[in-house]
Amino acid sequence: MQYTSTRGAATRVDFRTVVLSGLAEDGGLYVPVSLPQFSANEIANWSWLPFDELAWRVISPFVGDSIDEASLRSLVSDSYSRFRHRAIAPLQQIGHNEWVLQLFHGPTRASKDFAAQLQMRLVQHFLGENGDRAMLVGASNGDTAVAAIEALDACPGARLLALYPRTGTPGDRMAILQAADSGRVCALAVDGSFDDCQSLVSRLFRQWPLPDVVPISFNSTNWVGVLAQIVFYFHAALQLGGGLRPVGFSVPAASFAEIYAGFIAQKMGLPINQIIVSTNRNDALHQFIHSNRYNTGSSSHTLSPAMDFSLFSNLERFVWELYERNGPATRALMEHFEYCGELSIGNRQWLQARMLFDSYAVGDAQTREEIATLFRETGCAVDPHTATGAFAGRLHRRNIGAPMVTLGQIAPEKSAALLAELGAWHGEVPASAALGAPARVLGRDDLQGLGEILAQLQAGR
């Protein structure tokens, strides 16, 4: 499989280059030049496959001949070896034809484990003994960085630099990040928002200062982050009717990557009749889907912190698809967006998106209510992110006959204190982590300071 850039100017590259990358050379994101297509019958034939085997079928066409079959099979299968549920991603029923796909049985109890575990193994496969040339870099509100650090064992030479917002990152995640600071890992608090962290990382990738070090994005700016999530949709649909029956999804917008992965799964032939994007009151994506007006702006803290931002890098891949893979058109839109923080796509492209997508912004009060009601009526404890999805899914489903699956991306015990307050938790509530002040705090525009920290990390100081 060959890849190109959403901004059109980069030459074509193979899967290896994509794995070992941050941004494409022209500042765009890597995308596959074509998508594998499967017929409904082909997909239905996979209904008996265990999760890892299904994952290999979905992933392998994107890898092409960059990795031989036996190595890829074992690498993919190994990615799920640390999950604590036999089904890897079990479905839990929460209502009539309503389900939660539990994506939180990995080592850090969040869906980001799927991408992180796969990515580190791919990096190790490609770099081997030169693993010490890899520098994984990314912005995170907590979950992605924690998952990446946990997966770093699979790539023993690599180093990792994570930027997180000084306020807004949940305390338990922040404690893990502070404790992870070591010769190989630098977790850096930024005096700003998630969006500020994300912008710093993008600028760093565009002006990468270390010529001998390979910069790799550890979130789904890197295609692997998307690829790992396409599997979710195939798995859920196959469990609920063998791929012949349309299924709807409701996706809490913790980034646009998981939403875009669903869009890609549908383009590959999976019968998905609807994708609902749920946000909290930071509703940039809801405004985009609902009114074709996407604005970045300040985001406020809510009960669902993984959704408290407005810069969604995978939107660029989505725009590129909607514009029939037109690089120059995508570049013009994204440069305009970077310049003024606003994006509206053509009416034709927007209507095409609306064929599949609906959206809804769920406030904190509704989120609390949903957590309490679900627990009272079903005994299921869900975390606040999942609750926004379950609520939006029930409200906006188009077809009562099609199963509605909410992606459950974070384990409920991570919000045990809140759930206990709402009467939706009978287990233990862990004491909140003791937090010291971060050792250093980077200014939100301090690209030079970031470069110095990066050089120290590489030198092992």
Ligand SMILES: *Cc1c(COP(=O)(O)O)cnc(C)c1O
């Ligand atoms: C996962 C992801 C996020 C959210 O990161 P968290 O650490 O879960 O807050 C944001 N952007 C991208 C591209 C991601 O893949």
